[in-house]
Amino acid sequence: MNPNIYVPYIAEITDIKQETGDTRTYDVRIKNRDEAKLFVSRPGQFVEASVFGAGEAPFGLTTSPKEPGVMTFTVRACGKVTNALAELKKGDEIGIKGPLGNSFLDKIDSKGKDILVIGGGIWLPPLRSMIDHIFNNRSDYREFTILYGARTPADRVYKYQLSDWEKKTDLKLIQTVDVADKDWTGNVGVVTTLFPKLKLDIPNTVVYTCGPPIMIKFVIIELLKLGLPEKQIVSTLERYMKCGVGKCGHCCIGNKYVCTDGPVFDYTEIKGLAEEAF
Amino acid sequence: MPEKTVYSLAKAQVPELIAKLLKSRNEVWAPVKGEGGDTFLAQIDSAKQIAPEYVNGFLGAKRYVFPQLEELFRFKKGKNGTTLETEFDQPRAVIWGIRPCDMSAVNYFDSFFGQGAKSGPGWKSGDPLPDPLYEKRRERAVFITLACNQAGPKCFCVCTDSGPFLSKGFDIQLTDLGTYYLVEVGSPKGGEFVKEFKTLFGTGNENDMKLRRKLETEAEKTFQQPVSFFAKAMRKLDGGKVDQKFWEKVAGYCIGCGGCIYVCPMCSCFDVDDKMESDTEGLRYRAWDTCDFAGFTREVSGHNPRASRADRRKRWFYHKLSMDYLEKNPVIGCVGCGRCVVTCPGEVDMATVVRWMRKVE
Numbered sequence A: 001m002n003p004n005i006y007v008p009y010i011a012e013i014t015d016i017k018q019e020t021g022d023t024r025t026y027d028v029r030i031k032n033r034d035e036a037k038l039f040v041s042r043p044g045q046f047v048e049a050s051v052f053g054a055g056e057a058p059f060g061l062t063t064s065p066k067e068p069g070v071m072t073f074t075v076r077a078c079g080k081v082t083n084a085l086a087e088l089k090k091g092d093e094i095g096i097k098g099p100l101g102n103s104f105l106d107k108i109d110s111k112g113k114d115i116l117v118i119g120g121g122i123w124l125p126p127l128r129s130m131i132d133h134i135f136n137n138r139s140d141y142r143e144f145t146i147l148y149g150a151r152t153p154a155d156r157v158y159k160y161q162l163s164d165w166e167k168k169t170d171l172k173l174i175q176t177v178d179v180a181d182k183d184w185t186g187n188v189g190v191v192t193t194l195f196p197k198l199k200l201d202i203p204n205t206v207v208y209t210c211g212p213p214i215m216i217k218f219v220i221i222e223l224l225k226l227g228l229p230e231k232q233i234v235s236t237l238e239r240y241m242k243c244g245v246g247k248c249g250h251c252c253i254g255n256k257y258v259c260t261d262g263p264v265f266d267y268t269e270i271k272g273l274a275e276e277a278f
Numbered sequence B: 001m002p003e004k005t006v007y008s009l010a011k012a013q014v015p016e017l018i019a020k021l022l023k024s025r026n027e028v029w030a031p032v033k034g035e036g037g038d039t040f041l042a043q044i045d046s047a048k049q050i051a052p053e054y055v056n057g058f059l060g061a062k063r064y065v066f067p068q069l070e071e072l073f074r075f076k077k078g079k080n081g082t083t084l085e086t087e088f089d090q091p092r093a094v095i096w097g098i099r100p101c102d103m104s105a106v107n108y109f110d111s112f113f114g115q116g117a118k119s120g121p122g123w124k125s126g127d128p129l130p131d132p133l134y135e136k137r138r139e140r141a142v143f144i145t146l147a148c149n150q151a152g153p154k155c156f157c158v159c160t161d162s163g164p165f166l167s168k169g170f171d172i173q174l175t176d177l178g179t180y181y182l183v184e185v186g187s188p189k190g191g192e193f194v195k196e197f198k199t200l201f202g203t204g205n206e207n208d209m210k211l212r213r214k215l216e217t218e219a220e221k222t223f224q225q226p227v228s229f230f231a232k233a234m235r236k237l238d239g240g241k242v243d244q245k246f247w248e249k250v251a252g253y254c255i256g257c258g259g260c261i262y263v264c265p266m267c268s269c270f271d272v273d274d275k276m277e278s279d280t281e282g283l284r285y286r287a288w289d290t291c292d293f294a295g296f297t298r299e300v301s302g303h304n305p306r307a308s309r310a311d312r313r314k315r316w317f318y319h320k321l322s323m324d325y326l327e328k329n330p331v332i333g334c335v336g337c338g339r340c341v342v343t344c345p346g347e348v349d350m351a352t353v354v355r356w357m358r359k360v361e
């Protein structure tokens, strides 16, 4: 990262994909070669992306990086910075600060374990960096299951990828929506309604989850009921962030800074904080 | 430890020293009296402006080390892309006559802004993430504190180990001995300062140090705000004895003005935003912000993890008093300056709430 923690690198948008009505995926490359070399991310990390004049906001990186200085993130337009990002086109410049935060890999070593990924809505992108990592090192892991829930079929991101994943033999993807449309043949109901369909090897399963606070809350309750050890429940947390580097105070939960202690936590770190984490 | 070198400075020499500083430094800051009678730290252009007698004023040293509004960088959008201007000249400064509590708060800021958690590759766990703006400003300033021979009516630094005299953490500490100050040097920077103006400083002696120790003991007896219950209050807080009802009671008196936080020399939270100054040029700045405001944590979805004022009040006291935080940085988040006691319209300041907390069953 840049030695001045507040200063972003100048980066270029190299591609944009429309995911849903308000959500787009951006491929981004840091322009200066020497600076690009400094940017090597790990799954779970995030960046602060700037639209100069509108400000900066945090976004989870969605791929396991193939080369330094290159990244992908998915953004839902819903406020000042995200709406400004939605106005941009291929070739436009933005600022990138990062990579920031810790990684899924900093938590429990899940090699040789069954992997269960549970994502909700727009919260699938940060998990995809870990999913990517698992695919890249598939033989290190055993059973691999992804549960993905969204409000409606149209709200799902990465639809092109989801249909690829469905065809894979070394991955079981189960999707669910709160409200179906006429073409939906899958499950209807919140993501925890999928749990009874799973045959879990409880002591040997590591769960990675990310979703809206209410989803994480119920997912964890159900996992604990099933007897999953606390260390094996790994979740990313989200808080309104300003600086991303542990100074502005916005992202604190209890004594944890989501931006620098997280965004990835295991359940032993989340429970018993002075404030509810979700 | 080698015996501390002490000097003396006649009060009559102060105007000359300040005049010299105004020539050799870019900025001199000192406590001044405003029109309404309040004291505050401000940039001066003559020794005449320095308030001779004062309790630590509103907006102390925080105003200098962590300005309320500060540019982080500038940007310019041109035909060949965006360029950033990230280097600012940081003036050389002397901060004159701040109180020990404020100096203690700066020392805490040093560890907070100067260090911080790690992030990113190449950063090993525990490596510092220093704030470059803070560090530079701090490096280029000499801090001269004035020990308190008499505590202010709302002060309780004696309970937080941050006054009324300091034994370390300053560049220079002055003690008022009537017609002159005893000058203690607390850092190499302080030593160089005395050397630079050696014609104005006299030698100090062991008698002056004896007198200083006596004054310190006497000053410790002048506190009127009885808040020596921190340890007990903290034990109750961490022991889970302070429940939601307690915070609802505190919140019932709080009008959410954020005043306690803006005046607190230990509060460091800020907001970040951009401002355009023309079609092509603008800047990113930070500005003081507080965990007391609902918007501080409200997410774009509308979800707010700290929606109630009780939750936000709890947050403020928790951050300052909980052992969880002390593990991160081993000082409590209060230096007993008493500013929140003076400021809070609802009288639910640190002193009051600590007293209430100590009494919970």
Ligand SMILES: Cc1cc2nc3c(=O)[nH]c(=O)nc-3n(C[C@H](O)[C@H](O)[C@H](O)COP(=O)(O)OP(=O)(O)OC[C@H]3O[C@@H](n4cnc5c(N)ncnc54)[C@H](O)[C@@H]3O)c2cc1C
Pocket (backbone or CB within 6 Å): A046, A055, A056, A057, A058, A059, A060, A061, A073, A074, A075, A076, A077, A078, A079, A080, A081, A082, A083, A122, A125, A126, A237, A238, A239, A240, A241, A263, B295, B296, B297, B298, B299, B300, B301, B302
């Ligand atoms: C670690 C992390 C990773 C993230 N990853 C992603 C990601 O991959 N993709 C993604 O799309 N998002 C992600 N987010 C969320 C994203 O950062 C926010 O959506 C974004 O910061 C919004 O910024 P903005 O400037 O557009 O919104 P702003 O204009 O800053 O709006 C946010 C603020 O405006 C106010 N506000 C706006 N609307 C309302 C309302 N309806 N009710 C009340 N107050 C309101 C609130 O103060 C709110 O906090 C992530 C967040 C974190 C912390």
Ligand code: SF4
Pocket (backbone or CB within 6 Å): B260, B263, B264, B265, B266, B333, B334, B335, B336, B337, B338, B339, B340, B341, B349, B350
């Ligand atoms: S909490 Fe109150 S008394 Fe303590 S340092 Fe802050 S303003 Fe001063």
Ligand code: SF4
Pocket (backbone or CB within 6 Å): B253, B254, B255, B256, B257, B258, B259, B260, B261, B292, B343, B344, B345, B346, B347, B348, B349
């Ligand atoms: S000064 Fe008093 S009323 Fe204002 S926010 Fe602080 S506690 Fe509340």
Ligand code: FES
Pocket (backbone or CB within 6 Å): A240, A241, A242, A243, A244, A245, A246, A247, A248, A249, A250, A251, A252, A257, A258, A259, A260
């Ligand atoms: S986002 Fe500023 S401290 Fe975490």
